[in-house]
Amino acid sequence: MTATLDGIDADRLVDDPAYFAEQVIGEPLWDYQADFARSPARYRCLLAGRQVGKSRVLAVCALHTAAVRSNVRVLVISNGEDASKRVLDDCAGMARRSPLLRGSVLDDQKQLLTFGNGSTIQSIPASDARARGNSIDLLIVDEAAFISMSLWQAAEPSILARPGSRVILASTPWGSTTHFFRSKYVDGKNTPSERVQSWHWPSAASPIADLDLIEEWRRTWSPIKFRTEIEAEWTDEAGSYFTMAELDNAVADYQLIPPAKAHGQTAVAGIDWGYSDSNALVLLGVLDDQELNRGKHLDELVYFIPWLEAHSRMQYSDFIDRIAEVARGYGLVRLISETNGVGQMPTQVLANRMDKQSHLMRGYGMVTPVTTDNRRKTSGYGALKLLLQQGRVVLPNHTELLKQLHALTYEMTPSGAVRIEVPEAAGHDDLADALMHVMCAVEGNYRSWRPDDPRPLKGKILTTPGGTRIPENPKCWDLPHAIMRVRGRDKGDGW
Secondary structure: OOOEEEOEEEHHHHHHHHHHHHHOOOOOOOHHHHHHHOOOEEEEEEEOOOOOHHHHHHHHHHHHHHHHOOOOOOEEEOOOOOHHHHHHHHHHHHHHHHHOOOOOOOEEOOOEEOOOOOEEEEEEEOHEEEEEHOOEEEEEEOOOOHHHHHHHHHHHHHHOOOOOOEEEEEOOOOOOOOOHHHHHHHHHHHHOOEEEEEEEOOHOOOOOOOOOHHHHHHHHHOOOHHOHHHHHHHOOOOEEOHHHHHHHOOOEEOOOOOOOOOOOOEEEEEEEEOOOOOEEEEEEEHHHHHHOOHHHHOOOOOOOOOOOEEEOOOHHHHHHHHHHHHHHHHHEEEEEOOHHHHHHHHHHHHHHHHHHHHHOOOOOOOEEEOOOEEEEEEEEHHHHHHHHHHEEEEEEOOOHHHHHHHHHHHEEEOOOOEEEOOOOOOOOOOOOOHHHHHOOOOOOOOEOOOOOOOOOOOOOOOEOOOOOOEEEOOOEEEHHHHHHHOOOOOOOHHH
16 A cells, blocks of 8 residues: 555655645646656756746755655755855745755755755855765756856766766756757757756746736847747847857856955946846956966956946945945946936935045045946947957856846947947846946056066966956956046047
């Protein structure tokens, strides 16, 4: 006779994740989620649009694997610290709501969920070093399209020594045809097998999706934004200002430099004040590459983003306090602040604040008010596009920034000018515009030179797909005059 636990079929719990979700967690899966969760394929690939329950099904798969077998290891890799915490929080929340799983213990410091049967679920941000280690029974890679090949190569062998081990790759569409997620997804879609199987979940697949709203977005969003975010499809990039290849080739998984650890490193700040979207701050610095790129770029400088942040619904006064805190950590030569719309007042308050704390700052800290118009966008985004094509700017693997940059469209106006924008209702552009402001500060003709035998670099060296090298723990080069131009306000906007 089949064993039961308070009316629950214990044998079925082991074999059926959807049954487990309903009976143990109290989270019944939708039909397409249940089909995915029940698949026996060694590799499961999920291409998902917005709000289709991707995070929910990943949490269920993780909990089911850890709860029904003893001493198993589940590892969840996400693109970023915040994303990795969200995945584990989903698992912990479901476990707390289940009478049968309430004995699990969450260690926030180690991002580890431990069960009474000896099983664990650990969630980590993208890191080659942290992905190596113990053998894994279930490897889940969230937003896999944004994970670098080096991280994937470090993580995948962890399933080698565990019988019955499996891999789940889930993401919104991103990346070239050679990226491991896209190639694995295509393999599982064209020739599904016990080895690999793929699923495509557009937003309209959700039984609770507002189909009328989706149709409105189809009319008002840019085709690229709608196809990637809602229809979950890779695009041909027609009308996109930055191609996916340009962005991909500039990305490296380097460590951002928190203001508290910057110790006065030289940078320029771009500020975008939000109303319906977020307040955003992006810093740009000259990469202190110690001749790593001499063979590729000769005496031309390479730039990178040492820090960025965005805060939704944060009051302007609180954001000004945060900017002031960043300015005390970095040596900011300039804070370029937009005055459009809501930006006029907070820009003035910020300038007053910088004057009052000038004795505490490590840099000049001057606030430069600017108007975000078509001419300025053409100049700033044009500078970024050129540096991307030259391989002279390195971007962090920051999902939201990359999506915003790729969502930018361009069109020719009747006067012959180029209009660059994220179309209305197509998504946020706060981080992208903050980056545009700092790109306007780059002095394109600035050169520098080092001796042939600089002090040796310590630590791991990363290489972008475009061939530019950057230390995993980079530093800003103290060349303030290379990032002090006020592009877009002078007559000589050319490079």
